[in-house]
Amino acid sequence: MPNLNNPVLSSLLPVVLLIAIGFIAGHAGWIRAEATKDLSNLVFMVLTPALLFRTMSTVHVEQLNFKPVAMYFVAALLLFAAMLLWRGTSQRVAVLALASTFSNTVMIGIPLVGLAYGQAGLVTLFTLISVHSLVLLTIATLVLELVAAREERAAGVGTQRHMALTVLLAMRSGVIHPVPLPIIVGLLFAQTGLLLPAVVDRPLQLLGNAFGPLALVLVGVTLTQVKVGQHLSGAIGISLMKNLALPVLVAALSCAMGLSGLPLTVMIVTASLPIGANVFLFSQRYQVAEDLVTASMAVSTALALLTLSVVMALLPMLVPI
Numbered sequence: 001m002p003n004l005n006n007p008v009l010s011s012l013l014p015v016v017l018l019i020a021i022g023f024i025a026g027h028a029g030w031i032r033a034e035a036t037k038d039l040s041n042l043v044f045m046v047l048t049p050a051l052l053f054r055t056m057s058t059v060h061v062e063q064l065n066f067k068p069v070a071m072y073f074v075a076a077l078l079l080f081a082a083m084l085l086w087r088g089t090s091q092r093v094a095v096l097a098l099a100s101t102f103s104n105t106v107m108i109g110i111p112l113v114g115l116a117y118g119q120a121g122l123v124t125l126f127t128l129i130s131v132h133s134l135v136l137l138t139i140a141t142l143v144l145e146l147v148a149a150r151e152e153r154a155a156g157v158g159t160q161r162h163m164a165l166t167v168l169l170a171m172r173s174g175v176i177h178p179v180p181l182p183i184i185v186g187l188l189f190a191q192t193g194l195l196l197p198a199v200v201d202r203p204l205q206l207l208g209n210a211f212g213p214l215a216l217v218l219v220g221v222t223l224t225q226v227k228v229g230q231h232l233s234g235a236i237g238i239s240l241m242k243n244l245a246l247p248v249l250v251a252a253l254s255c256a257m258g259l260s261g262l263p264l265t266v267m268i269v270t271a272s273l274p275i276g277a278n279v280f281l282f283s284q285r286y287q288v289a290e291d292l293v294t295a296s297m298a299v300s301t302a303l304a305l306l307t308l309s310v311v312m313a314l315l316p317m318l319v320p321i
Contacts, residue, residue: 008312011116015108016305018213022220031221043215048106049182051208052126056186057196059123068254068263069128072271073135075249076101079241080139091147095279095288098140099296100241103273105129106179107219108304111212112273113266116312124266130183133278144286223298231295238292239275239300243307247271251318265319272311274300 025031031039083097103109105125113121189196196204228235250271254264275297283293 008116008309011112012305012309012312014115015112015216018111018216019220019223019301022217023223024220025217026221026224033225036218036221036225039214039218039221043107043211043218044178047207047211047214049178050204051110051211052129052179053182053186053189054196054201054204054208055119055122056126056183057189059187059190061187061191063123064127065124065263066127067257068124068259068267069131071254071257071259071264072128072250072267075246075253075271076136077139078253079246079249080136083241084143089143089147091144091286091288094140094143094147095283095286095293096238096296098136098282099238099275099279099293101246102136102276102279103132103242103246103270104219104276104301105132105270105273107215107277108301109270109273111216112308113269114212116269117262117266120262121266124263125270126183128267128270130180130187132180134180137278137282140282144288219301223301226294226298228295228298231292232299234292235295235299236303238296239303242275242296242300243272243303244311247311255318260319265315268315268319269308269312272304272308274304 022031026036080097080101083100084093087093087096105128109125109129110122113125117124195201247268251264251268254267275293277297280290280293280297283290
């Protein structure tokens, strides 16, 4: 019988069980598809900002370690560029490259890292989350807009595209968002040296505590609404790139630069997370590869139960904390 006190199992099992509970509840019809959007809004618009702001409201900038975060983005951008070179520069490939590099840092990442690595791990994760969407979505937007402009010129229907404005709007969306914004505001508050009054801190704590269970149950419910079907083969390929190739690249580059410790461990685990929901929203916006991205998110999430276990089990031998 496996040792349930093993750090990997004790961190992953609650995540797996809560996702399974959500899957069962969704499959049984206890949580209807129509209610999923409302639950998602509750998680992202109320619970997430409360957790992020409260955690970062006591963190001083000098405590943050940006080197592992920088290496995470170097690895992600190298993988993104490699896919464009390998499969050709097109809107479809750009969206699939984003799917191969964009992690589910919030819905799955926060509960998992919190269970496995505690408050110190969350601070490292939140440092990444504060610029995760800004960096990756802005770059993907720039690539898609450049490809679209090129295709329009080739077709002789070139309308004037305001590239700079498009990129600026993408950057604004990456900051004015219920995930990075409370992190930034929390950090700014921390630098004042003030402490949250108990009457404010306690409700924020309760809301933050509700985030993990509800977010994971919601992931399970969402999985019941996805049809993989004919996209299974492509979805497996993208999922393996996201769940395994990205963390291997992050680990290799970071170790080559001499990085180690808890921040690097958190970055590698984050790179191992399944595909984030923002990729689906991005594919919807551009109406590119929507079905394949949806299938890939489901397969990536299911596959992560195995790949995360492997990565987290190997990490203590590769990156001592």
